[in-house]
Amino acid sequence: MDLKITKTLVIPSNEIKWRFSRSSGPGGQNVNKIESRVEIIFNLEDSKVLNDYQKAILKINLKNKLVKNSLCLAVQEHRNQLLNRQLALMKFSSIIKDGLNKSFKFRKSTKPTKASQKKRIKFKKKRGELKKCRQKEKIYQVLEK
Numbered sequence: 001m002d003l004k005i006t007k008t009l010v011i012p013s014n015e016i017k018w019r020f021s022r023s024s025g026p027g028g029q030n031v032n033k034i035e036s037r038v039e040i041i042f043n044l045e046d047s048k049v050l051n052d053y054q055k056a057i058l059k060i061n062l063k064n065k066l067v068k069n070s071l072c073l074a075v076q077e078h079r080n081q082l083l084n085r086q087l088a089l090m091k092f093s094s095i096i097k098d099g100l101n102k103s104f105k106f107r108k109s110t111k112p113t114k115a116s117q118k119k120r121i122k123f124k125k126k127r128g129e130l131k132k133c134r135q136k137e138k139i140y141q142v143l144e145k
Contacts, residue, residue: 003089005096011049016092017041018085023076037076038084040092045069054100061099071095 003011023037044055044066058071065071073095075088112120 003093005093005100009049009096009100011042011047011096015042015047015049017043020081023079023084034079034081036079036081036084037074038081038088039072039074040088042071042092043069044071058096058099061102062095065095 001013003013003016005011017040019039019041020035021037021039022035044050044058047055050058059066059069062071071092073088073092075084075091077087078084
């Protein structure tokens, strides 16, 4: 079952790995018997469908969701494995769509202003003087004993 992301982008089923496990939560005896929790694992590096540009964009935009260059998504909202699989596919396709469409901005590096540099140095000197005053007090206390 191939996954259609956009009109031009279709991820074949052999690039998506599935993992099933027992779900937590309510369900009675069903919880102990049926593996209804679904995990989708999609490796960006090994994908033959995505070009290098798309892979780079997805790595930047989905960096918080990637684990070892793989997008992992777990769903356990329903007691039924089939419903969880369908929901996982819908969430997965929306994540990929959003990752490809989201524009990213590179940070333009800037230099600190003269005023901020002076303010920083002034603050550091003030803190240094304060600490010097404390040291002198400690020295006098030691000498008095």
